[in-house]
Amino acid sequence: TLKLGILASGNGSNFEAIMDAIEDSRLNAKVNVVVCNNPGANVLERAAKWSIPTVLLNHREFASREVLDQAIVDTLVQHDVGWVIMAGWMRRVTQHLIDAFSGRLLNIHPSLLPSFPGLHAVQQALDAGVQLAGCTVHYVELAVDSGPIIMQAAVPVLAGDTEASLQSRIQVQEHRIYPAAIALAAHAHFTKTS
Numbered sequence: 001t002l003k004l005g006i007l008a009s010g011n012g013s014n015f016e017a018i019m020d021a022i023e024d025s026r027l028n029a030k031v032n033v034v035v036c037n038n039p040g041a042n043v044l045e046r047a048a049k050w051s052i053p054t055v056l057l058n059h060r061e062f063a064s065r066e067v068l069d070q071a072i073v074d075t076l077v078q079h080d081v082g083w084v085i086m087a088g089w090m091r092r093v094t095q096h097l098i099d100a101f102s103g104r105l106l107n108i109h110p111s112l113l114p115s116f117p118g119l120h121a122v123q124q125a126l127d128a129g130v131q132l133a134g135c136t137v138h139y140v141e142l143a144v145d146s147g148p149i150i151m152q153a154a155v156p157v158l159a160g161d162t163e164a165s166l167q168s169r170i171q172v173q174e175h176r177i178y179p180a181a182i183a184l185a186a187h188a189h190f191t192k193t194s
């Protein structure tokens with residue numbers, strides 16, 4: 001059973017999809033803690049509904065990214081977390097977090113990386129006029145939205161799409177692939193030879 005720590009900044013629909021996957025045994029895991037940087041984020045209510053402990057680490061109250069990430073690592077260690085799942089985590093991470101959970105730190109991004117990293121990825125795709133958009137689950141490296149890709153899903157961009165309509169088509173796929181990608185990464189980790 002994987003011991004997950006979720007880092008989330010906002011709505012938390014990916015957190016919810018992971019909980020649903022655990023609930024119906026598509027993912028053999030347990031969420032030990034949800035760490036959130038925004039007071040009032042919907043993910044806090046979702047976690048409470050599932051009786052998952054939440055820790056609010058408001059980045060505005062930390063002197064630097066390094067100090068915030070130190071507090072995040074301490075929190076994750078205190079909650080006996082083995083794998084860190086960034087699910088709508090909208091802060092850049094430091095080497096500190098990466099080193100502490102090397103090979104067990106995953107992110108999801110709403111584009112077919114390496115296209116459209118960073119903020120407003122869905123609007124970036126619309127602006128570029130691509131006909132295929134999608135989402136990517138990847139291991140986290142220091143550069144924003146970079147690192148080895150674990151799983152992707154593509155969706156069509158349809159005539160008349162808005163950022164909201166394309167985002168919701170992408171999110172259906174996010175909710176499908178994130179639990180599967182976590183299971184795949186764990187499988188790869190635990191069957192690694194040499």
Ligand code: GAR
Pocket residue numbers: 008009010011012013014015087088089090108109110118119121135145171174
């Ligand atoms: C997701 O679409 C995720 O891909 C994106 O934020 C959304 C969070 O939704 N993440 C990024 O843009 C990271 N660069 P959620 O809070 O409902 O899971």
